[in-house]
Amino acid sequence: MNTKELDAEYVLPTYARTDIEFVKGKNATLWDKEGRKYIDFTSGIAVVSVGHGNERLSNALCEQAKKIIHISNLYYIEPQARAAQKLVETSGYDMKCFFGNSGAEANEGAIKIARKYGEVDGEIKRYKIITLKHSFHGRTITTVKATGQEKMHNYFGPFPDGFVYAENIDAIESLVDDHTVGVMIELVQGEGGVEPLEKTKVQQLAKRLKERDVLLIVDEVQTGVYRTGEFLASNLYEIEPDIITLAKGVGGGVPVGVVMTSKKDVFTAGDHGSTFGGNYLSSTAVCEVMDILNEAKEKGELERTIKYFDAALETFYEENSHIFTKKVGIGMMAGLRCRDAETLSQVINESRAAGVMVLKAGRNTLRLLPPLTISKKEIDEGFEALRSAVAGL
Ligand SMILES: *Cc1c(COP(=O)(O)O)cnc(C)c1O
Numbered sequence: 001m002n003t004k005e006l007d008a009e010y011v012l013p014t015y016a017r018t019d020i021e022f023v024k025g026k027n028a029t030l031w032d033k034e035g036r037k038y039i040d041f042t043s044g045i046a047v048v049s050v051g052h053g054n055e056r057l058s059n060a061l062c063e064q065a066k067k068i069i070h071i072s073n074l075y076y077i078e079p080q081a082r083a084a085q086k087l088v089e090t091s092g093y094d095m096k097c098f099f100g101n102s103g104a105e106a107n108e109g110a111i112k113i114a115r116k117y118g119e120v121d122g123e124i125k126r127y128k129i130i131t132l133k134h135s136f137h138g139r140t141i142t143t144v145k146a147t148g149q150e151k152m153h154n155y156f157g158p159f160p161d162g163f164v165y166a167e168n169i170d171a172i173e174s175l176v177d178d179h180t181v182g183v184m185i186e187l188v189q190g191e192g193g194v195e196p197l198e199k200t201k202v203q204q205l206a207k208r209l210k211e212r213d214v215l216l217i218v219d220e221v222q223t224g225v226y227r228t229g230e231f232l233a234s235n236l237y238e239i240e241p242d243i244i245t246l247a248k249g250v251g252g253g254v255p256v257g258v259v260m261t262s263k264k265d266v267f268t269a270g271d272h273g274s275t276f277g278g279n280y281l282s283s284t285a286v287c288e289v290m291d292i293l294n295e296a297k298e299k300g301e302l303e304r305t306i307k308y309f310d311a312a313l314e315t316f317y318e319e320n321s322h323i324f325t326k327k328v329g330i331g332m333m334a335g336l337r338c339r340d341a342e343t344l345s346q347v348i349n350e351s352r353a354a355g356v357m358v359l360k361a362g363r364n365t366l367r368l369l370p371p372l373t374i375s376k377k378e379i380d381e382g383f384e385a386l387r388s389a390v391a392g393l
Contacts, residue, residue: 003021004019004021018352020032020038020352021033022038024052024053025040025048025051025052025053026051026052026053027051027052027053027054027371027373027374027375027378028040028041028043028051028052028370028371028373028374028375028378028382029052029378030052030357036355037355038352038355038356038357039355039356039357039378039381039382039385040052040357040370040371041356041357041358041359041368041369041370041382042357042358042359042368042369042370043249043369043370043371043372044253045222045248045359045369046190046222046227046248046249046333046369047248047249047251047252047253048249048252048253048371049225049226049227049248049249049250049252049289049293049371049372049373050252050289050292050293050371050372050373051371051372051373051374052371054252054292054373056288056291056292057252057253057285057288057289057292060284060285060287060288061254061281061284061285061288064079064280064281064284065281067280068280069279069280069281070276070279070280070281071279071280072275072279073273073274073275073277073278077278077279077280077283079280079283079284079286079287080099080278080279080280080283082283082287083097083099083278083283083286083287083290084096084097084099086286086287086290086291086294087246087250087258087260087286087290088260090231090290090294091231091232091234091235091244091260092235093234093240093241093244093260093262094262095244095260095261095262095264096260096261096264097258097259097260098258098259098261098267098272098274098277098278099256099257099258099274099277099278099282099283100256100257100258100259100274100277100278101255101256101257101274101276101277101282102138102247102255102257103137103138103219103221103222103245103247103248103257104137104138104139104140104143104257105138105140105247105257105274105277106221106245106246106247106257106258106259107137107138107142107143107146107184107219107221107245108138108140108142108143109245109257109259109272110184110217110219110243110245110259110261111129111142111143111146111182111184111217112267112271112272113215113243113259113261113263113266113267114129114181114182114215114217114243115127115181116266116267116271117181117215117263117266118181118182120266122213124178124179125179126178126179126180126181127161127162127179127181128162128163128164128177128179128180128181128182129146129162129163129164129180129181129182129183129184129217130163130164130165130166130172130175130176130180130182130183130184131146131147131148131163131164131165131166131183131184131185132148132165132166132168132169132172132185132186132189132192133148133149133165133166133167133168134148134149134189134191134192134193134195134362135147135148135149135184135185135186135189135191135192135219136149136186136189136190136191136192137184137219138221141156141159141160142159142160144156144159145159145160145163146163146184148165148166162179164180169185169197169198169201169202169205170201172185172205173205173208176209176212176214180214181214181215182214182215182216182217182242182243183205183209183214183215183216183217184217184218184219185197185202185216185217185218185219186218186219186220186221186222186223187202187218187220187223187228187233187234187236187237188222188223188228188233188329188330188333190221190222190223190333190361190367191361191362192361192362193328193335193337193361193362193363193364193365194328194329194333194334194335194361194362194365194367195328195362196328196329196330197237199237199238202237202239203237203238203239206239206240206241215242215243215263216239216241216242216243217241217242217243217244217245218232218233218234218239218241218243218244218245219245220232220233220234220244220245220246221245221246221247221248221257222248222333223333224244224245224246224247224248224249224250225246225248225249225250225289225293226249226293226296226297226302226331226332226372227249227331227332227333227369227372228330228331228332228333229302229303229306229330229331229332230331231293231297232244233330236330240262242261242262242263243259243260243261243262243263244259244260244261245257245258245259245260246258246260249289249372250286250289251282251285251286251289252285252288252289252292253285254281254282254285255282256278256282256283256285256286257277258286292373293372296372296373302372305332305372305373305374305376305379306331306332308376308379309332309334309370309374309379310331310334312379312380312383313327313334313336313368313383314327315383316336316383316386316387317336319387320390322339323338323339323343323347323390323393324336324337324338324339324366325337325338325339328365329367329368332368332369332370332372333369334367334368334369335361335365335366335367335368336365336366336368337364337365337366338364338365338366339364340364341363341364343364343393344360344364344365344366345360346393347366347389347390347393348360348366350389350390350392350393351385351386351389353389354385354386354388354389355385356381356382356385356386356389358386370382
């Protein structure tokens with residue numbers, strides 16, 4: 001049986017897969033089984049932050065794998081401690097980290113910290129968490145419920161209580177009551193349509209929440225690790241969240257989820273845990289990814305790449321204003337609002353045929369999340385392919 005047949009026979013059908021099988025990658029370029037070449041404007045959904053086949057990352061992982069891959073959190077783990085130091089120092093926040101394995105798990109951890117904080121601090125038990133409509137926070141029972149999209153709550157109930165959805169950022173404050181312990185937001189909604197929140201509104205909200213001792217949880221699973229040009233979108237927005245979650249880009253493709261918090265004393269031994277979280281292999285990935293990207297940031301490479309990509313996107317947008325109605329996003333988390341959902345699916349199909357991989361977000365947004373290390377040549381090739389993809393539309 002070939003891969004497609006094996007998948008059909010043995011893998012649960014939770015994904016409507018595109019019929020391509022990749023076998024090799026180099027930075028933002030991928031090759032499929034037939035030897036066809038593609039430019040990757042997706043990074044495996046914001047994951048492959050340092051590109052495919054990154055030599056520094058793969059060497060670090062190979063070296064570590066030959067020594068110890070896993071030993072459990074019952075012992076001290078040097079790369080985990082170093083990864084935490086790098087994340088905290090780069091963030092500029094006075095925080096500590098917990099390591100898990102995915103974005104949903106990181107958000108679960110964040111919610112647990114908030115819930116415990118609301119339980120032990122003050123007289124009435126505070127447990128409610130406000131999230132936004134069109135948000136996305138994960139696929140576990142709790143994070144599905146935290147996600148403010150009704151269509152995701154069709155099955156799987158009963159859900160945990162205590163999630164309240166705000167129509168938009170302006171509506172959050174009026175929903176805070178005596179039982180509210182936290183507000184969880186993405187600063188740029190990824191799945192919701194690459195929609196950045198307004199900076200002044202976020203700063204205002206952060207200030208009000210602090211006054212009321214309501215925790216601000218920023219889900220940076222997609223925006224984090226230099227996706228917006230700064231290490232965290234929270235840095236860019238110049239706010240000081242109480243809890244930040246990371247995942248996608250932080251391990252460069254190795255599964256890692258992180259909860260960072262300034263509430264360092266809420267969890268005590270036994271409150272939370274993870275068998276795999278922060279093991280030698282995944283923490284080594286975090287250390288190497290952080291070193292690579294911190295260097296790219298310091299040398300100005302990241303900024304140059306973002307500028308070049310943004311200019312190319314702007315040109316493409318202006319040439320195709322009959323198809324796209326708005327340019328959205330920040331940094332390397334970019335999008336183009338398409339005139340309608342049908343045209344968007346045509347754009348995506350034609351892009352694949354033309355040799356460039358792109359994503360959809362929300363109902364009608366073309367989403368572009370290239371590796372942060374993408375070369376100018378790859379950017380040019382990607383937009384050339386996009387041009388030929390939309391030529392007939
Ligand atoms: C992808 C994503 C998640 C879920 O991450 P998983 O690793 O798939 O569990 C949560 N929040 C945001 C903002 C995301 O983009």
